Amino acid sequence: MSRSDSGSTQSDRASDRASDRASDPAAPADIHYDPYDYEIDFDPHPTWRRMRDEAPLYRNEEFDFWALSRFQDVLEASLDDRRFSSAYGTVLELMTDEPGVMPMMIFQDRPKHTQMRKLVSRAFSPRRIRALEPKIRDIARGYLDAQVGSGGFDYLEDFGAKLPVMVISTMLGVPDEDREEIRHWTDQLLHRDEGETDTTRHEEIGAKLSEYFAEYVKSRRRAPRDDMMSELIAAEIELEDGSTRRLADHELLAFISLLSGAGNETVARLLGWTATTLAACPGEREKLVRDPSKIPNAVEELLRFEAPSPVQARRLTGEVTLHGETLPPGSKVLLLTGSAGRDEREYPDADRFDVDRAIDRHVSLGFGTHFCLGASLARMEGRVAIEETLKRFPTWEVVWDQTERVHTSTVRGYAKVPITLP
Ligand code: HEM
16 A cells, blocks of 8 residues: 555446456456565555456466455355365465365364364453453553654554554463564564565474474463463363364464464554554544544454455365356365455445445455454454554654565565654
């Protein structure tokens, strides 16, 4: 996003122009969508718009994938989890040929997914999440109070990237002194250099994190406390035959790395988009300052407008016909949730950021079986972060030429957002 395009008020409706040129599944030769290309990632919206209008089933031969970019298609594929499988992985370059290789539930299908999801959902009960709000507010206040009178700071490095790690570490009960290192490893794990498809470096960092948490799980088995990990260790999975069992260490570890992977980077990106989008749309920011009850809706609008996790991959378990083309079993299909949020067929004037927009639904937190387990936590973090920011800093400017992006194939957004305060 640049200063000129964020929150733009373009109102030309692609749906009026082009919608049904789109039934030809063959991608026009000049549409090029490469999820690893930094330039496209910087502002994918023009490309995604052309895909929605002209190639709603897009084919990329080089990386051997298909892509769905329209809201309705992404929604239906997310709901059709028997044919659009997650069990081969949901990150394009990490997809496997066999199902079930990766133990995390985000990479599993029913019935295994259901068992895990039922069990770990307890750790995300409304009661547990509500109880976190005062802690989240305290953490946010601590970081933001330190910047009052400072003249400016990096909204992500000094605040937005730290908040979610501290929140998850608090949930898990990780000791204070280890949290910064865990954040650093998590960042490294998700960073991908331009064109990098070799995964060795990531495996090494992943191993360090696993080692740390293996020790941590052992310590909780020895001495349970009142925290999420101790609850998960004690909880029982109900199997299909009615018997029960407890989670093995490798399943607990997979869940921890899923939480830190899924919950840290995504919330940090949401907060980066918050700082940049509100600065680019000062009128919308002013509405939130005047009436903070609009903030929860603003969080939904931010998620729709710049999806922090804009691409979810699936693999077909059977033949699927889409836009007149029959795809064989095994095909890799990218669900472009980030494009779905800008689909003019679902959202009038989709390129306009509007904190008052009536949003009935969006797919930026997924949809269906794999709907984000941390959704209520993410929404709360977003709301509390915006409330506490605006109380102290009702206006700010972004130093655009010093912003930096994160480059991964799972999240999209900023790594650095330096801001100046009046
Ligand atoms: C703004 C922040 C967030 C965004 C944009 C986001 C986005 C998503 C999306 C799109 C999915 C679906 C993936 C798919 O369909 O393959 C998902 C799943 C998931 N998310 Fe989030 N997420 C966020 C925050 C969190 C947080 C804070 C946590 C936990 C602490 C979390 C934990 C999970 C888990 C465990 C899943 C897998 C659910 C399953 O497979 O049943 N997420 N998230």
